[in-house]
Amino acid sequence: MGTAMRKAQGQAAEEAAERRAAKAAAMRTARTSEPAAAQQRQAAEAGHEIDIQQLSKSYPHAGGGEPQEILREVDLTVRSGEFFILLGPSGCGKSTLLGLIAGFVAKTSGRLRVGEREVERPGPDRAVVFQQADSSLFPWLTVRENVEFGLRMKKTKAPERRAISDRYIGLVGLTGHEDKFPRELSGGMKQRVQLARVLANDPAILLMDEPFGALDAMTRRTMQRELVRIWRDTGKTVIFVTHDIQEALLLGGRIGIMSPGPSSRISDIYDVALAYPRDIADPAFHELHARIQGHFDE
Numbered sequence: 340m341g342t343a344m345r346k347a348q349g350q351a352a353e354e355a356a357e358r359r360a361a362k363a364a365a366m367r368t369a370r371t372s373e374p375a376a377a378q379q380r381q382a383a384e385a386g387h388e389i390d391i392q393q394l395s396k397s398y399p400h401a402g403g404g405e406p407q408e409i410l411r412e413v414d415l416t417v418r419s420g421e422f423f424i425l426l427g428p429s430g431c432g433k434s435t436l437l438g439l440i441a442g443f444v445a446k447t448s449g450r451l452r453v454g455e456r457e458v459e460r461p462g463p464d465r466a467v468v469f470q471q472a473d474s475s476l477f478p479w480l481t482v483r484e485n486v487e488f489g490l491r492m493k494k495t496k497a498p499e500r501r502a503i504s505d506r507y508i509g510l511v512g513l514t515g516h517e518d519k520f521p522r523e524l525s526g527g528m529k530q531r532v533q534l535a536r537v538l539a540n541d542p543a544i545l546l547m548d549e550p551f552g553a554l555d556a557m558t559r560r561t562m563q564r565e566l567v568r569i570w571r572d573t574g575k576t577v578i579f580v581t582h583d584i585q586e587a588l589l590l591g592g593r594i595g596i597m598s599p600g601p602s603s604r605i606s607d608i609y610d611v612a613l614a615y616p617r618d619i620a621d622p623a624f625h626e627l628h629a630r631i632q633g634h635f636d637e
C-alpha cells in the first residue's frame with residue numbers, strides 16, 4: 340500500500356476514533372462530574388502531594404570543566420489531583436525537573452518528596468508520557484497487549500486485565516482498534532495507546548513531557564480536550580511540560596513559569612481560574628496569555 344494511502348487510512352481511522360471519543364465523552368461528562376469530584380478528594384486524602392524545596396541539579400561539563408547548573412533552588416508544591424503546568428523556554432530544564440520527579444534523574448541537592456517519601460528512584464506511583472509514543476510502545480505487541488503489558492508484569496489475572504484494558508482503551512477512544520499493531524496507527528492514535536498503557540498501571544501521578552508536541556494542530560487540540568476529560572474522570576495528579584502558552588492555558592489549573600537557563604527556577608506561578616473547557620476567544624484567556632507572554636518578551 341502506498342504511503343499516501345496508508346496516511347489517508349490512518350487519518351480516517353483516527354478521525355473515526357476521535358468522533359467516537361467525543362461522543363463517549365459527551366455522554367460521560369454528564370454522568371461523571373460527581374464521581375470525579377469524589378475521586379479527586381480520595382487522591383487528596385491518599386497523600387501524593389509533591390513537595391520540592393531548594394532542589395538543584397548540575398550536570399558534569401562534557402569537556403571536564405565546571406559542572407553546568409541547570410536548576411537552582413527550585414521550590415514547588417503540587418497538590419494531589421492538581422493539573423500543574425511547567426512552562427518555560429527551550430533548554431531551561433523542564434524535562435530535567437520532570438525527570439527528577441520521576442526519579443530517573445538524580446538531584447544534586449535539596450529536597451524532593453512525594454507524600455512522606457523522598458524520591459530516590461522511579462516508582463509505580465509516577466508514570467511518564469513522552470513526546471514520541473514510538474519509543475515507548477512495543478512494535479510487536481497489539482494495542483491491547485501494549486496496554487496490558489504492565490498488568491502482565493504485575494501478574495494481574497486475565498479477566499481483570501481485560502476489564503482494565505477495555506476501560507482505558509475506551510477512555511482514550513480506541514475501542515475497535517484493540518488488535519492493531521503500532522505500525523497500523525497514526526501518531527495521535529499511538530499517543531492515545533501510550534496514555535492508555537500508563538493509565539492502566541494506575542499511577543497517582545502522570546508526568547507528561549510535551550506529549551502532544553509532535554502531533555498536527557487538529558489532533559493536538561483533540562488530545563488536549565481528551566486529556567482534560569480523563570484527568571477529571573480519574574482525579575490523577577498531572578504535571579505537564581510545554582513551551583506553548585496556549586496549551587498551558589487550555590489545560591492547567593496552575594502554571595509554573597520557569598526562568599531561562601542556566602540555573603533556572605520557577606519564577607512565577609499563575610492560577611488559571613477559568614472553567615473547562617477553556618475558550619481561547621474568552622477575553623480573560625487573552626489577558627492571561629498576554630501577561631504570561633510578557634515573561635518571555637523581557
Ligand SMILES: Nc1ncnc2c1ncn2[C@@H]1O[C@H](COP(=O)(O)OP(=O)(O)OP(=O)(O)O)[C@@H](O)[C@H]1O
Pocket residue numbers: 398399409427428429430431432433434435436582600
Ligand atoms: N544528561 C545530561 N547531561 C548533560 N546535560 C544535560 C543532560 N540532560 C539535559 N542536559 C542539559 O540541561 C539543559 C536543560 O535540558 P532540558 O531537556 O531539561 O530542558 P527543556 O526545558 O526540557 O528543553 P526543551 O524544551 O528544548 O525540551 C540543557 O542545556 C541540556 O543540554
